[in-house]
Amino acid sequence: MTAIYKKEIKGYLTSMIGYVFIFFILLLEGIYFTAYNIQGAYPVFGNTLSAITFLFLILIPVLTMKTLAEERRQKTDQMLFTSPVSVENIVLGKYLALVTVYMIPVFVICFYPLIMSKYGTVSYAMAYTAILGFAFMGFAELSIGVFISSLTENPVIAAVVGFLVLFVCFMSEGIGSLVAETSVTSLAIYMVMVAAAAYLIYYMIKNVLIPLIIGLAGEIVLVVLYIVDSTRFEGSFQDFLTIFDITSHFDNFTNGILDIQGLIYFLSIIVIFLFLTIQSIKKRRWS
Amino acid sequence: MIEVKNLVKKYGDHLAVDHLSFHVEKGQIYGFLGPNGAGKSTTMNIMTGYIASTDGEVIINGHNILEEPEEAKKCIGYLPEQPPLYFDMTVKEYLKFAAELKKVPRDRRENQIKDVMKMVGITNMQERLIKNLSKGYRQRVGLAQAILGYPEIIILDEPTVGLDPKQIIEIRELIRKLAKNHTIILSSHILSEVSEVCDYILIINNGKLVASDTTDNLEKMTMGSNTLELSVKGDRERLKNILDQMEEIREVEWVKSEEQDLVSLKITTDENTDVREKIFYKMAEKQMPIMDMHSTRISLEDIFLELTDSAKKTAGSKKRKLRFAWDKKEEEQEAAAVQETDAEGYEQETDPDAHEQETDTEGRRQETDTEGRGQEDEKDDSNL
Incomplete structure (x- = not known):
């Protein structure tokens, strides 16, 4: 694992990609910091951080696109996967290297509240809680990027798909607001989703009966639930969408709240996507 | 291991x-x-x-x-x-x-x-x-x-x-x-x-x-036999009778000939036995002129081509593979089978399988030849 970790770090820091990533985060954060906190004399550092979260839509896919896709394209994965290192450790090594590179701008950002304290009183607890949330949000998005990179052998495709996925997550609140919050619309959307899931299962296992049963059962359960208590469906689709809204889980940190739920959310995203990455690599060996 | x-x-x-x-x-x-x-x-x-x-x-x-x-x-x-x-x-x-x-x-x-x-x-x-x-x-x-x-x-x-x-x-x-x-x-x-x-x-x-x-074994397998390619003018049945009397011959493979009243065949003998002289005198005795006779040796290259080629044609594979299993019994059976099939083909002069075999091996040999030459050229270049 350490061999891969070292190699990856070296790879990011001897090529443009790591520096571009660090540069843009620090550049934009610097601009907002100057405008809000220094010139505007605004004491809450969290808002400055949440202002640049949109940057991750581009920077995270660019940083993560090569991690696994490039190995596959250059066939260097043959060396990795025939070495006495487990797939888990390979993925973990790569992920930790990404985390380390990301920690460099975060570490620099840690000095900003200290600069602010020169000009007035700053709540360090609030500021550093925000930075903690900012760090974890980045970790979570990095794990999504790693997973997408494991799906393809073309880094450009990995970057584009990564951008789209993060973009949809970013916009999920907006998407939710497009849909009426009535219980009927929620029901209709869920029914369409169950049908889509059933079709997906059919597509994967090429068997009509099982997805048909699952689909029908799902639809019936939905309808029964609706008849029993239709008020539960009110606005539930919007609630459902917050699962995908990664940045919204950062909001509490912005306001200086140490949001345990948010931390658990980020950690579970990391675990799920790293697990999926390992599985997608292992699965490919069988096909 | x-x-x-x-x-x-x-x-x-x-x-x-x-x-x-x-x-x-x-x-x-x-x-x-x-x-x-x-x-x-x-x-x-x-x-x-x-x-x-x-x-x-x-x-x-x-x-x-x-x-x-x-x-x-x-x-x-x-x-x-x-x-x-x-x-x-x-x-x-x-x-x-x-x-x-x-x-x-x-x-x-x-x-x-x-x-x-x-x-x-x-x-x-x-x-x-x-x-x-x-x-x-x-x-x-x-x-x-x-x-x-x-x-x-x-x-x-x-x-x-x-x-x-x-x-x-x-x-x-x-x-x-x-x-x-x-x-x-x-x-x-x-x-x-x-x-x-x-x-x-x-x-x-x-x-x-x-x-x-x-x-070593693979090479011995190829060294263990000599092959003689022969074209004789005359009747096939008569020729067969003569060859049957010769004990040194292990196998006879009849090849479709391009000219009329010319019989072409391949004879396999043990290593270290040269039947050329004997065949010459026998043929002369029976007034059957030998138009062409040359000995060929199966190289490892041939084994490779034959083995890889034979597996492709599943139908014809057995016939060819058996040549490497030097089991006497199988060989005799096989030789008999070959003779039978060829006898039919000879009369009708349409044995697609035999024809295919011929062109196949010929084509391959040419290919390998040119390759060999290419490598030699390269070597020459590097020496310069």
């Missing part, structure tokens, strides 16, 4: 490896031989744990590659078909990474990298970026990577591809040197290479093992 049992690999409906079984003993050089797309690389990829097999198992030093991958992979150094190189690293950086990846103890790393670089002759390239190296040097760096950690088994997939003749000889020497302490498996579609370096040859075609024996 390596036990491969009933290996099957399917890509969709395509069977890339078809119930392959063999085992590899310690301290020998094994050669995987087969035409392009025979399943050599797939088999090697399965043996090294890069891909999983659909069925069957690979056991390396008692460790199943799927169940105990780390233990098994520790025993293997692998050079895939395309050397797995990071182009933006220098040679030394790359080898350092490889040594670390293979868990070479820290205190031994530096020395081992030096030794390996010396072995494959890249010491003066160590500070160069891999992307600036030529194909031959890249191949050597890949080889160095496989040797690092001195694993018990070294698997090389077409190790000499892209090297110039001088480098090929160097690499062969290196492989022989390595074989003193390691078990080596290499694959190639070039027969001369395999027969020169390897102690044991496994011929694979269409994912199946068509022959496996020591190089």
Whole structure:
């Protein structure tokens, strides 16, 4: 694992990609910091951080696109996967290297509240809680990027798909607001989703009966639930969408709240996507 | 040391490896031989744990590659078909990474990298970026990577591809040197290479093992017989009677002749028996003029072509394969069968199978001839 970790770090820091990533985060954060906190004399550092979260839509896919896709394209994965290192450790090594590179701008950002304290009183607890949330949000998005990179052998495709996925997550609140919050619309959307899931299962296992049963059962359960208590469906689709809204889980940190739920959310995203990455690599060996 | 049992690999409906079984003993050089797309690389990829097999198992030093991958992979150094190189690293950086990846103890790393670089002759390239190296040097760096950690088994997939003749000889020497302490498996579609370096040859075609024996045995098999090609003017039945009386002849294969009232045939005899003189006198006695007679020797090349060709044609395969199983009984039966089928074909003068065989082998031979010449040219160039 350490061999891969070292190699990856070296790879990011001897090529443009790591520096571009660090540069843009620090550049934009610097601009907002100057405008809000220094010139505007605004004491809450969290808002400055949440202002640049949109940057991750581009920077995270660019940083993560090569991690696994490039190995596959250059066939260097043959060396990795025939070495006495487990797939888990390979993925973990790569992920930790990404985390380390990301920690460099975060570490620099840690000095900003200290600069602010020169000009007035700053709540360090609030500021550093925000930075903690900012760090974890980045970790979570990095794990999504790693997973997408494991799906393809073309880094450009990995970057584009990564951008789209993060973009949809970013916009999920907006998407939710497009849909009426009535219980009927929620029901209709869920029914369409169950049908889509059933079709997906059919597509994967090429068997009509099982997805048909699952689909029908799902639809019936939905309808029964609706008849029993239709008020539960009110606005539930919007609630459902917050699962995908990664940045919204950062909001509490912005306001200086140490949001345990948010931390658990980020950690579970990391675990799920790293697990999926390992599985997608292992699965490919069988096909 | 390596036990491969009933290996099957399917890509969709395509069977890339078809119930392959063999085992590899310690301290020998094994050669995987087969035409392009025979399943050599797939088999090697399965043996090294890069891909999983659909069925069957690979056991390396008692460790199943799927169940105990780390233990098994520790025993293997692998050079895939395309050397797995990071182009933006220098040679030394790359080898350092490889040594670390293979868990070479820290205190031994530096020395081992030096030794390996010396072995494959890249010491003066160590500070160069891999992307600036030529194909031959890249191949050597890949080889160095496989040797690092001195694993018990070294698997090389077409190790000499892209090297110039001088480098090929160097690499062969290196492989022989390595074989003193390691078990080596290499694959190639070039027969001369395999027969020169390897102690044991496994011929694979269409994912199946068509022959496996020591190089010496395979060669003996070919040396063990002489073949005489003959064209005689006259009646076929009469000729058959004469030949039947000759005990030295082990097999007669009738070939369709292009000219009328000319009989063409191939005669196989034991080694060290020359029947040419005897045939000449017999034919003269019976007033059957010999229009053409020359002896041919089956080379390893022919075996390879024949084995790989025969497996393609499943119908005709038995007939050809049996020629290598020198079992007398089978041979006699087979000879009889051949004679029967050919007798029919001769009368009708339409034996598509026989015709196909002829053109096939002829075409192949021409191909190999030109290839051989090409290599010679290359050698000449390098000498200049």
